[in-house]
Amino acid sequence: MSADTAVRLPGMRAKNPVMTASGTFGYGMEFAPYGDLRRLGGIVVKGLSLKPRTGNAMPRIAETPCGMLNAIGLQNCGVEAFLRDKLPRLPFKDTPIIANLYACDADEFAELAGVLAAEEGVAALEVNISCPNVKAGGIAFGQDPAMAGKLTEAVKKRAGNKPVWVKLSPNVTDIVGIARAAVLGGADVLTCINTLTGMAVDIRSRKPRLANVIGGLSGPAIKPVALRCVWQVCQAVSAPVIGVGGVSSAEDVLEFILVGAHAVQIGTANFMRPDMAFRIAERLPQLMDELGIKDLDEYRGTLLAG
Amino acid sequence: MSADTAVRLPGMRAKNPVMTASGTFGYGMEFAPYGDLRRLGGIVVKGLSLKPRTGNAMPRIAETPCGMLNAIGLQNCGVEAFLRDKLPRLPFKDTPIIANLYACDADEFAELAGVLAAEEGVAALEVNISCPNVKAGGIAFGQDPAMAGKLTEAVKKRAGNKPVWVKLSPNVTDIVGIARAAVLGGADVLTCINTLTGMAVDIRSRKPRLANVIGGLSGPAIKPVALRCVWQVCQAVSAPVIGVGGVSSAEDVLEFILVGAHAVQIGTANFMRPDMAFRIAERLPQLMDELGIKDLDEYRGTLLAG
Amino acid sequence: MGISGACRDLTILSVTPAGPVGAQFGCYYLEMDNPGLDPAVAGQFVMVRPAAFGSDPVWPRPFSICRLTPDRLTLFIQACGRGTDILCRLAPGDPVTVWGPLGQGFALEPAVPTVMLAGGVGIAPFMEYAATHPAPGNLSLVFGHRQPLSCYPFAELSQLVRAEAFEEKTPDDLPRFISRLEKTVAEFAGGLILACGPRPLLLTVARLARRYGARAQVSLENRMACGVGGCLGCVEKNALGQYVQTCTEGPVFWVDELSLSEDA
């Protein structure tokens, strides 16, 4: 294997660009039976809040063409239990563990950032300003540039030396505007994209397929939208971008890097088979060899467009 | 067959809610070998401009998971040739023929509306304020409520007694805001949705799969987004809504009607098989019988949500 | 790291209709080679994804382990939708990815009189249960079904345990089946009751178990995306009102651990 898959990101080095997306890889250990977690470029854990959250009523998931809808509603054990019970079991010395933050207002976000910033095992803070599945806050932060900027600033102030990643919503007229605001607010990295808002119904029972009615669309179906968002954001800002949305093969990883991403996150594809992220991480250097790509810096953003 | 599939829309009556979407059914006659055009609820023809347009460079289409991207760039024969060569061959006495309008500014839109308003064979004017594939105008009209409202007003003034349909873009933060503006501007019907902006690339040639780089995503992949948009718009405005996006079965038709749509348009699914729209129109009353739905007014918007 | 649960690329050995197959129904046995899955507890399940799924459907499909021997994994599948249709059309040699055994199986109390209440394909895990039970004389089966009895492994099970079938043909049959269930639950109130089948059956069993103070387990068939605890999509409310994953804490639960509701 001659290809070099390493990626430098603010404050961290990843051995490869294959990370897992928040909410699709549990707290990490759930997937340990299916591969060596140390082989991954990074693990973003399920969205954490200050206090435990029960999440939304059932049903919470529905299958759609080449994708799925979810409205989990950020069920999580709370940051305290995470730090006490989950984080110590993760190989944080070998693989960056990224905490995904969810809160209802800027103060809470900042407080949460403060708690996590103190932890050696946390490599970065990914701020979820784009969750479509919760009533309070959630997506609104990610749809208004001013709010997105302020929120990022508040988190950044309390994040100590931890890099702050801001996760953007595609459900906006102008994702570039939000991206710029986040960077101005101090974001070190942008994660693109969270789910698209969508819906599914059952014509027989006449009920929505999600108790929450509206949910987040993810999976291969949304890859074209994710690629477009990453491309647009990479053209506009110089902060590194992590591509998320429908990645399910090593080829997909290179597509995102070709349009400018530094790394990617595997989300829904982890459900297709639990060893998916490991397989993609293993296959990537082979594919790079086949294409004659020596390292990712050389290939990144080299799309022949225009 | 006891079920009644008829739909009343402003200024017209459709024998069923199964229409075809602009740009996916040519000028209509292309599909005549595959079914009786008079069996359709309506035919929306390829987007027309005042002057003929060559459209974008090749490649213009790319396949994506459960969907496709297109950047045709509104290639069309121009309104004059349409009225002279195409319209007279269509069964406009039996099936409403809806003209889809594209122009670069409000004056041009209004002029185009004036030309079409004079034609007996045109049942309604569908204003495309949401095309992502052309440089000038296009999507911008559909992303700003004020512009959408003004444009609708300008078209409505010249539309005579023809109903004006406004076709909305999903690529916005708040589709309801645009919908309200269009209705205030005089829109009689709202068509939801046009394509999502997306992108695809080839990791080997390092080229975008569309010469235009960015294109419009359509097909089953986007159905959850379309349903969500239709649901949101139907909750907010009282104008009838036509659902478009990923419809490929009679079941899908009922899904859109369940969330509040008056009718639907079949787009990408016409490519899956050219008799798709005819088959769906034929299957719909059977399915309604199976579900015990006597007519669509009774079923429309009866989703059991919240 | 044990190999329990690791993800395996297997090969279909055979797909056999279990009985008559119609346009509206059909049950099949799928046999796969077993290259070393961990032994299973009856009631555990596997996640299955044939290569033929491509990117659509996105999710794998969960199936109870119908029989797992050192050289064979057998599933019993009812073709009832897109995914199961594809699975039941596979041919020998076709590749399929499988992970498991997953989740918590049924309690095994060899000396205790035990009744298996099965509805339709809910009979699948009881094949493994009966085949591995050390004292099948203590086992009975009450089986409710809609498709012809020959579509199910009922004859095989009757050879191992006391078995009784109840066909639901008309809506009138339902109350009669429920009173049949009530009789059984009452009879086994001091023993062990295991139920697997459609949610209404499980709700009925839970209600009856409560009424008669019986010890009962139910196997839930909640929608699952990952099967390994990673998505939080399959949850059920436990007795404390918290959502627990059906795929890891279940699919088999004691009825008093849960607060079961209609939706899922």
Place this chain on the structure above:
Amino acid sequence: MGISGACRDLTILSVTPAGPVGAQFGCYYLEMDNPGLDPAVAGQFVMVRPAAFGSDPVWPRPFSICRLTPDRLTLFIQACGRGTDILCRLAPGDPVTVWGPLGQGFALEPAVPTVMLAGGVGIAPFMEYAATHPAPGNLSLVFGHRQPLSCYPFAELSQLVRAEAFEEKTPDDLPRFISRLEKTVAEFAGGLILACGPRPLLLTVARLARRYGARAQVSLENRMACGVGGCLGCVEKNALGQYVQTCTEGPVFWVDELSLSEDA
């Protein structure tokens, strides 16, 4: 309304490898029943969608008519991607939707010396062409290929017409193949030249035809979504700089009707 082009639900009769099949390549004959398709002009094509596509891939796939008789439609398909992989794995009895014959076929000038220039699977329409040509003595074939010759219907064609094969093994073979083409174009400058194959081959033929003032037709393989003129996705620039649909105005064009470019 004629039935020309109407959409038919056919059944696969057989899928047969044409020769050796490897991990990286494989060509197959697909035979379907013909319940009354209109007769075809060689070079016309059909759109094909097996039920197994489901919603993914979204598009049907276009294939030249390799042979159409009153009771059989035969296609010659190279498995080279997702859609063709699914097609080449179909089994007898599997349902497949087909519409056609579509588009414009090759010119037929029985008395004129005609050469067919085929690259790889581009040989498919020439089976029909040779089989239906009234004076096959006037026909020749020059065939460039990369997979073993036995993967293609070359032997069958050799029985009908004068045929010559050229294997492209190393990059050095390409210029030699091109000079072979040049010789042929020069030789048939007063006759009729028909070409079908990868775009680089067609560009070369167009260039050579222009150089030698030869009358030549090329069959384009542009990406197609609908195949019936409805999407405007398959267009090619004509000599006037206008975009014309390949599916209805083509796939066969006279080279001087077009201004061919690299991309498509």
